[in-house]
Amino acid sequence: MLRHYLEYNVADPLSEASRGRSVCTQYFSGDNSSGQVNYLGRRPATGSTPIVSVNSVVKTSAVDYVYSSSAGTITWAGYTPPSGSDNIMVQLNSITPWVYDDNLREDTIKFPRIAIMDVGAEHEDAGQGQYRDYDAGPGQMIVRRVKIVVRDRRNTHAKTFTYQSKHVLDYELVQAIAENVKEYLNTHEVPPLWKFWRWKIVRGERVYSEEDVDGIIRHDLTVDVTYFDRASGT
Numbered sequence: 135m136l137r138h139y140l141e142y143n144v145a146d147p148l149s150e151a152s153r154g155r156s157v158c159t160q161y162f163s164g165d166n167s168s169g170q171v172n173y174l175g176r177r178p179a180t181g182s183t184p185i186v187s188v189n190s191v192v193k194t195s196a197v198d199y200v201y202s203s204s205a206g207t208i209t210w211a212g213y214t215p216p217s218g219s220d221n222i223m224v225q226l227n228s229i230t231p232w233v234y235d236d237n238l239r240e241d242t243i244k245f246p247r248i249a250i251m252d253v254g255a256e257h258e259d260a261g262q263g264q265y266r267d268y269d270a271g272p273g274q275m276i277v278r279r280v281k282i283v284v285r286d287r288r289n290t291h292a293k294t295f296t297y298q299s300k301h302v303l304d305y306e307l308v309q310a311i312a313e314n315v316k317e318y319l320n321t322h323e324v325p326p327l328w329k330f331w332r333w334k335i336v337r338g339e340r341v342y343s344e345e346d347v348d349g350i351i352r353h354d355l356t357v358d359v360t361y362f363d364r365a366s367g368t
Contacts, residue, residue, distance in 0.1 A: 136280065136333075136359065137250050138173045141233045142206045144311075144318050153230045153244070155179045162222040164188065164215030174206040176228035184208070184226040188215050246286040246311060253279040253356070278359045279336075284312045288349040305340075305351045312338065312353040319357065331361040 162172045178184070184201060186193050186208060195201050198213035208224065215222050233248045286308045302310055316335060324332050337356040344350040 136282075136357075137233050138175055138206060139322075140248060140250070140282070140315065140318075141175065141177060141231060142204075143322075144315050150180060150229050153232065155227060156230050158226045158228040160224045160226075161220035162224070164218050164221050166214060166217040168210075168214050170210045170215060172208045172210075172222060172224065174208070174224065174226065176226065176231050177206065178203050179227045179229050182227035184224050186225075187223050188213075189218065189221050190223075246284065246307060248311070248315070249281075249283040249285070251281040251283060253281055274362075276361055278361070280357050280359060282312075282315055282355040282357060283341075284308050284315070284353045284355075285344075286351050288345070288351055305353075308351045308353050309340075312355060316355060319355075331359065333357050333359045 158174075158176045160172075160175060164170065174184075183195065183203075186195070186199060186201075193199060193213060198210065200209045200211050201207075202209070230244065232244065232246065233250065286304070288304055300310070316338065319333060319335055323334065335355055335357050337354075339354055341352040341354050344352050
């Protein structure tokens with residue numbers, strides 16, 4: 135979900151033309167609840183609309199569901215997907231993403247880019263970390279630490295690179311993107327998507343280990359995400 139937030143809400147330094155397009159297929163699991171919302175991981179290409187099906191039956195936009203291209207969501211309004219594993223399929227002609235949940239590979243060519251790396255999770259002790267939200271029942275509070283890694287490869291752009299209407303170069307670009315992510319996370323510390331979730335930036339730093347060998351400029355943001363996990367409750 136953090137990837138979805140960054141992809142859709144943090145200002146994008148790359149144009150659709152420079153990023154390119156690709157066909158994206160995503161699967162979601164129905165939970166048989168009214169108003170279920172599915173969050174897409176990629177931005178739609180200009181003029182494209184998704185093909186949405188449940189159990190291999192194509193559903194109708196504005197009748198069975200409401201699609202928001204700006205928020206990247208599919209909200210099930212007139213139809214309730216039944217419970218099932220990966221029984222909802224969404225096919226979309228999308229813009230190639232710049233936010234990823236994997237580490238850098240040697241053949242990576244698209245820069246700048248953001249990676250979201252999972253550092254680990256910590257469950258509160260029984261009896262101290264248990265909460266009850268207003269309709270989902272008991273659950274457990276979990277703190278998950280993630281790293282948001284912003285990278286750019288040195289000298290891969292023209293003399294300057296335009297980001298948010300400003301001309302920047304090399305580390306200025308990485309720093310500007312990192313500051314933009316930082317500002318967004320601080321402004322939206324309590325996201326509206328969940329009944330109990332808060333994130334907090336605990337550290338920001340420039341990392342030099344990839345510059346000498348690979349020429350990659352890097353800035354890391356370490357974030358603690360606290361969320362309510364009903365599945366871990368009793």
